[in-house]
Amino acid sequence: MNSIEINAIKLLDEAQAKTNLLGMTPTQLADYFKSIGEKPFRATQVIKWIYQQGVTDFEKMTNLSKSLRDKLSIHACVTPPKVIHRQYSDDGTRKWVFEVTGGSLVETVLIPAEDGKVNGRKTLCISSQVGCALDCSFCSTGKQGFERDLTAAEILGQLWVANASYMTDAQDSLEYVDHSLWENNVTNVVMMGMGEPLLNYRPVVSSMELMLSDHAYGLSKRRVTLSTSGVVPKMYELAQELDVALAISLHAPNDELRNELVPINKKYPLEQLMAAARNYVFEVNPRHKKHVTIEYVMLDGVNDSDVHAEQLVALLGDLPSKINLIPFNPFPHANYDKSSNNRIHAFSNILSQAGFVCTIRQTRGDDIDAACGQLVGQVADRTRRSAAWQQSIKDRENT
The missing domain is CATH 3.20.20.70 (Aldolase class I)
Incomplete structure (x- = not known):
């Protein structure tokens, strides 16, 4: 297995390990934010970005702090089928x-x-x-x-x-x-x-x-x-x-x-x-x-x-x-x-x-x-x- 194949498998594993926020109810998403040490009200902000603005890239969710955007980029995703x-x-x-x-x-x-x-x-x-x-x-x-x-x-x-x-x-x-x-x-x-x-x-x-x-x-x-x-x-x-x-x-x-x-x-x-x-x-x-x-x-x-x-x-x-x-x-x-x-x-x-x-x-x-x-x-x-x-x-x- 060459290095390109190894990196591809690594990227796939990382993507699969992330939590998909798409489809979470407001209550579920609030619980998720509490689980990562964030305020529950962040759920409403993210829901509006996803469904009212169509944004799936956390970096573009500008009313979230930079540290939170970075955390979400590592641990979460918004991925439709x-x-x-x-x-x-x-x-x-x-x-x-x-x-x-x-x-x-x-x-x-x-x-x-x-x-x-x-x-x-x-x-x-x-x-x-x-x-x-x-x-x-x-x-x-x-x-x-x-x-x-x-x-x-x-x-x-x-x-x-x-x-x-x-x-x-x-x-x-x-x-x-x-x-x-x-x-x-x-x-x-x-x-x-x-x-x-x-x-x-x-x-x-x-x-x-x-x-x-x-x-x-x-x-x-x-x-x-x-x-x-x-x-x-x-x-x-x-x-x-x-x-x-x-x-x-x-x-x-x-x-x-x-x-x-x-x-x-x-x-x-x-x-x-x-x-x-x-x-x-x-x-x-x-x-x-x-x-x-x-x-x-x-x-x-x-x-x-x-x-x-x-x-x-x-x-x-x-x-x-x-x-x-x-x-x-x-x-x-x-x-x-x-x-x-x-x-x-x-x-x-x-x-x-x-x-x-x-x-x-x-x-x-x-x-x-x-x-x-x-x-x-x-x-x-x-x-x-x-x-x-x-x-x-x-x-x-x-x-």
């Missing part, structure tokens, strides 16, 4: 593939409002796990299996990168973020990417606390949404701890069909799921106009009949609901097809006539495979092919 692939759609949609610790891949997609306004709504769909253990039959992510939970730094880092992407050079390099132009462009966050957020409860809640904090991103609680497939006990726990918007990945109006599409329903059937949703809306911190968003992917000939729509009306009953109908976005080897536009509109009309607010999600980012899990699968496949090709070259050289 590594971007290994990005795609920007013609319609303004942006998508990233991140490599997290251990070499696993996750993805994030940013979807702007259809009006295309520079300062319009920009919704970021964030992943909470590498893969997913729930194995919903129509989901690309579920077919990749489950590897591990993401840390709070890896979750919040997705939001940090999305904001930074509007302040970088043409190559989207995070090494060249123009902090003078930093602005939190992301207006809405949905925990609706890869994974089931409530199965990675504590890092997800910690991340959302920072999204809501006035010292960090300062997002409205109605602009931060957690989407769950129905982890009922954690829904009750979330209701007691944090007031954010709730979405339920429902996709079927009866237990028999939902057992097939969303297997967690076998453990927490619809009666329990609807009771937890009503608890979230009515019984804990009730708020005027508070509602649950019902996510319902439209699968041709599977869950899209008039009868299914009528069953959905009966199931939701008096639960304040906004129903989001999602045209299925096919992925390789999927066993389903997208419902026709006529069928989706007929389904929507039944729900609207019953008094529900019903929207049909417009497909965005088709040119960059914006359905969750698709791009990771492609990048991983290309990575495997590349590794195989490199190995074949080595094998030929050794023969």
